[in-house]
Each structure stands twice: as C-alpha cells, then as structure tokens.
Amino acid sequence: MGFALQATAVDPQGLSAALSDVRAGGLVTFEGRVRDHSGKRAVTALEYEAFSPLAQKEGDRILAEALEKFGILAASCTHRTGRLAPGDIAVWVGVAAEHRGDAFTACRYVIDEIKARLPIWKKEHFAQGEAEWVNCAAPPIK
Amino acid sequence: MGFALQATAVDPQGLSAALSDVRAGGLVTFEGRVRDHSGKRAVTALEYEAFSPLAQKEGDRILAEALEKFGILAASCTHRTGRLAPGDIAVWVGVAAEHRGDAFTACRYVIDEIKARLPIWKKEHFAQGEAEWVNCAAPPIK
C-alpha cells in the first residue's frame, strides 16, 4: 500500500494481494515495462535516477489525491530506480474500488500524474553504445 | 491469450506473463472479484452459469473487436463458471499496448462488453439462506 521507490524487482502479485479487499469488486492495475526500442533505436537498458525524498512526497500526494477525487478503496504505486533491462517492470499502479469505472479512472490518473510530476529521470542506453537522458535534450538554437 | 471460460481458480500471474511482449510499454489489467455484499445484504457465494459455446464465441468476438478498434498488441480474458466465494476472481482482463492510453481504453472496452454481452448468469447466495439470479427479477405488474 502507498507509494514506494525501490531498487529491486517489482512483485505485481504481492502488490495486488496487498490491495485485496472483500468490499472491492474491481482491481485495475497498470504495469509499465521497459520497451526494447525507443523510436527506431534498439534499447539495451534504462537507468532511473530519482530525487528520493521529493519523489516519495510527490508519490504520496498523488495517491492521496486519487483517494480524495475518486470513489476508491485503496491505491498503491511502486517505481523502480537503478538499471533495468527490456521487459523489466519500471512502474506498477493498482487501484481497488467497489465499481470498476472509478478504478479505471483513478488508475489512469495515478500513472498520468506519476509520469508528469515525479522527480525521476531515465537514461536510455542504445544498442549502438550511446546513451541519452529522456526529455533532457537542449532546445535547438532559434 | 484469447478468451477462456474456466471452472477453476483464475491465475492472474500466469495470464499477465502470457501477455508480456518486449514491444509493449504498458499492461492494464482488470480483476473482478466477488464482493462480500450486494446492496445491504451479506453474500456468502456466487454461482455462475454459462451458455458455453455461445459465451466462447462472444468472448472471442469481443477480444477481436478490441484488437481491431484500438492500437494494442494483445488482449486476453478469462471468466469463471461454477461456485465462487467472496474474494475469488470472477473475471480477469489484460491488455498489452505500446502506449498506456490504448491499453486503458481497450481494457475498459473488453470488460464493459463482457458484462453486457456474454451469456453468463450469476446467482447470489445470501447469509440469510435465500438466493437470487442477478438481473432476472420479473418486472412489477403495471
């Protein structure tokens, strides 16, 4: 339950189990995995760097917002840090609710806000050997 | 993968694993569980009855529609039959896509259509001993 940053593999089964509640009719989960490509380039690894104390606060706030905005019973989110390979789970979100509509809406809200607000960065390592921080390229000179 | 009706416990971990695809960035799943209440009455068990050959065809059609309508890589759905206790998984849907928006939309589509169209019925057994088929009450006399 709650938000967690962790340097070890994500366990979706354990996280789902922690959200089970006999009042809940629906559990919606989102698993974000490392893709084997970015644009047309083959990706060999992703490296996540977090500003931990602020990421933890912001993650906690996002879950609190979801619980306040939507009719849900429980929500949790876990985000990886460190070096990941294609296929690894980078982020997991789960929302339990009495009614499925609320669970879908809240789960979507949490992952959208996590992606937009959490102070976490990722560096893509490509098959050709180069590496780039996502979203951090300097703008072209105007 | 695909649609399945089954009389034994649903295995979300195995179903998720079957959808894993290194091209997929996102996996959205929906787990529908038996609630311990219905309205204000305590539920002790749910009994699912299916018209199997038609439910199988309709389930296959719903997944094919999702694959056609949305930009997704794979989808699957498993629906229980038989007698279930509160907390048991009654239906599971999983959708893998490159982009999370498509995965959410398609997963929601599949569970909504499954609930509206699949020839499956459920009987609620209440703590007081009585039992009722959901949605099957005769209309009041006008």
Added chain:
Amino acid sequence: MSTVRVRYFAALREERGVPEESMATVAADAGALYDELRSRHGLTLPRDRVRVAINDEFAPWTSLLREGDCVAFLPPVAGG
C-alpha cells in the same frame, strides 16, 4: 409443425424445472415459441427481457423454426 430442442438458462431454467427438452411445436418463429412456453409454464420474464439463440448463435425473434433446431432462451445476462 416442427420438433425442436429447447434450452433454458439460469432463472428460466429454474422456472421451467428442466435445463432442456425436445418438443413438437406449431410455432412458426422463435418469438411464437417463447410465448407458447411462457404461457404453458408460467415463465415470468416477458419476451423483451429475453434473448434467443438458435444453434448456438444469437438470432432475432422473427427467425423461422426449422426441424431439429436447438433454441436457447437467455434471461438478462450478468457476467463479470
């Protein structure tokens, strides 16, 4: 006059007391067959809350019955 196999599900099965039966009917189409069965067995659900499937596929109430058809009556579904 044709002989058809009739299947009932859920609440309809319990009201009829059997999951299926073979019967000869003068009903020309699926709708007329349901009306016949409804009045004979006191089924409570009106036709507009029931769907029919013929030979394991959804079908309109106006479907003409053919010898040997399997006609299934489906009360309102409640999956998930």
Added chain:
Amino acid sequence: MSTVRVRYFAALREERGVPEESMATVAADAGALYDELRSRHGLTLPRDRVRVAINDEFAPWTSLLREGDCVAFLPPVAGG
C-alpha cells in the same frame, strides 16, 4: 551573500560533473542562482525547462535564498 548546498540531477548532474556542491553566492533568489550556475558551467537547459526544489520541496524561482538552503535543480522529468 549566502552559502547554499546545490544538487543536480540526471542531465544537469552530468553537465555539471558533480551531483552536489556547497557554494557561496550573491544570488538573491533561486532563479538568479540557476542563471549564475548556467553561465558559469555552460549548462544547456534554459530555466523554463528546469524546476527547482528547496529543502526537498518544489519551490518557485522567486524563492529567496537563505543561508544553508539545499537547492536542487531538476531537469524535465521522465518517470514511468
């Protein structure tokens, strides 16, 4: 003049070459501090693509710097 601790992340950390440093600055607010560091170290990201956090909380660029503040510069995030 105040002494602050500065933290850099991701692309900014690599451009600066260190994850953090202590420094004395005459900058009055967080925005002026970033401008000073940007020109001194040739950081490529303009201020409008960077966010600042002071003492582990998001803060506006106009925040006045106080002695001992920990000022973190955050390039565009990319979680998930």
